[in-house]
Amino acid sequence: MADAIINGIGGLTVGFQMLAVDWRNGIMLIVGFVLLYLGIKKDCEPLLLVPIGFGCILVNIPLSDVMSQEGFIRAIYDAGIVTELFPLLIFIGIGAMTDFGPVLAQPSTFLLGAAGQFGIFLTLLLALALGFPQLDAVSIGIIGACDGPTAIYVTSKYAPHLLGAVSVAAYSYMSLVPIIQPPIMRLLTTKKERMTVMKAVAKPVSKTTKILFPLVITILGGLIAPKGLPLLGTIMLGNLMRESGVVSRLTKASENEIANVVTLFLGLCIGATMVGSAFVKAQTLIILGLGFVAICLDTVCGVCMGKVMRVVTGGKVNPLIGAAGISAFPMAARVVQKEGAKWNKKSYLLMHAMGANAGGQIGSVVAAAVMLSVLAGMGIIR
Amino acid sequence: MDNLTFGITMLICGMGGTILTLWIMSLVMGLLGKLFPVKPEKKEA
Numbered sequence: 001m002a003d004a005i006i007n008g009i010g011g012l013t014v015g016f017q018m019l020a021v022d023w024r025n026g027i028m029l030i031v032g033f034v035l036l037y038l039g040i041k042k043d044c045e046p047l048l049l050v051p052i053g054f055g056c057i058l059v060n061i062p063l064s065d066v067m068s069q070e071g072f073i074r075a076i077y078d079a080g081i082v083t084e085l086f087p088l089l090i091f092i093g094i095g096a097m098t099d100f101g102p103v104l105a106q107p108s109t110f111l112l113g114a115a116g117q118f119g120i121f122l123t124l125l126l127a128l129a130l131g132f133p134q135l136d137a138v139s140i141g142i143i144g145a146c147d148g149p150t151a152i153y154v155t156s157k158y159a160p161h162l163l164g165a166v167s168v169a170a171y172s173y174m175s176l177v178p179i180i181q182p183p184i185m186r187l188l189t190t191k192k193e194r195m196t197v198m199k200a201v202a203k204p205v206s207k208t209t210k211i212l213f214p215l216v217i218t219i220l221g222g223l224i225a226p227k228g229l230p231l232l233g234t235i236m237l238g239n240l241m242r243e244s245g246v247v248s249r250l251t252k253a254s255e256n257e258i259a260n261v262v263t264l265f266l267g268l269c270i271g272a273t274m275v276g277s278a279f280v281k282a283q284t285l286i287i288l289g290l291g292f293v294a295i296c297l298d299t300v301c302g303v304c305m306g307k308v309m310r311v312v313t314g315g316k317v318n319p320l321i322g323a324a325g326i327s328a329f330p331m332a333a334r335v336v337q338k339e340g341a342k343w344n345k346k347s348y349l350l351m352h353a354m355g356a357n358a359g360g361q362i363g364s365v366v367a368a369a370v371m372l373s374v375l376a377g378m379g380i381i382r
Numbered sequence: 383m384d385n386l387t388f389g390i391t392m393l394i395c396g397m398g399g400t401i402l403t404l405w406i407m408s409l410v411m412g413l414l415g416k417l418f419p420v421k422p423e424k425k426e427a
Contacts, residue, residue: 110408114401128385208418370399
């Protein structure tokens, strides 16, 4: 009987014993708390960092079976991540929330959205140089899309073992855009350039154009890069619902209920991939470092494209708006407005930056789609 | 395929493809804006 009692008590202490055996779980519990702290106390992407942080804690409690074959998070993971469903459902919500009016009023800002994606490809090269396998390098490069769902879609498909690191990098750096971008913007521009006042965008866009936009982009993008059609198609479906104005119930459901439920499940699943034994590696730190480089390079290329447009237009463009050519919408546009106003109180760049930012939103999806189609063309993926 | 060939191909085709696609999209959007301009609202008599 004494043995039975001792064994019973042993069953209650085995978790503590296992924590001592694998110190990496202890580290990841701290990481989980840090993510929760950033989300709750610092308001950094709380909608994602809170479930990610909690998922990270859940999976790193020794003997936790939440990600075992019968675990409840495994069931969600298999249903939404393995099938790539969650990022696509999020994209419908993003499309329903985004007003592409500013980019339609100034279609040339699409080019800033293109330049803002160059970090993806440059980081891919860096990752290859550091010895990462080709598809891992693609997934690391995609952090430069500065777009969480795109990064999750590509990584879950081609490098699922990197999902935790890539997702955390993508969402963390997205929330750090107001800190990362301004020094780069100042470094690459002269005071005169930063002080440039741009004319207000007064060109209105007709409802017909706004409705045709998602259809044309889907067909055109699908023809050029069919591998990325799920990404492009879902964001444009959301936008079509928004602009048509006839399915407001579906639009509201996409941007609220569906997006909220999927965000919760997505965050939990990402957190649950951050198991100590797989996450506490030098490789993770390198991925986080490369993600940072990717976002810096996006900003550099965007500002440089802004400078090119300034030359082409004879000095009418403030190159700061190029920094908004990334997918962090509308945060990057606000950063540009704030930075512009800091140098010239008469400078009102918000609408121009919103155009570049909306272009960046589409640009990130197009870049991922192009990347997947090029990979398929080379026979690297099917 | 070796990493160098892969990387350079991705850089050229990826970056080039992205900028070309978005440029075409910007042209088409500009064309749509011209084909379907905002109609001035009719004032009621």
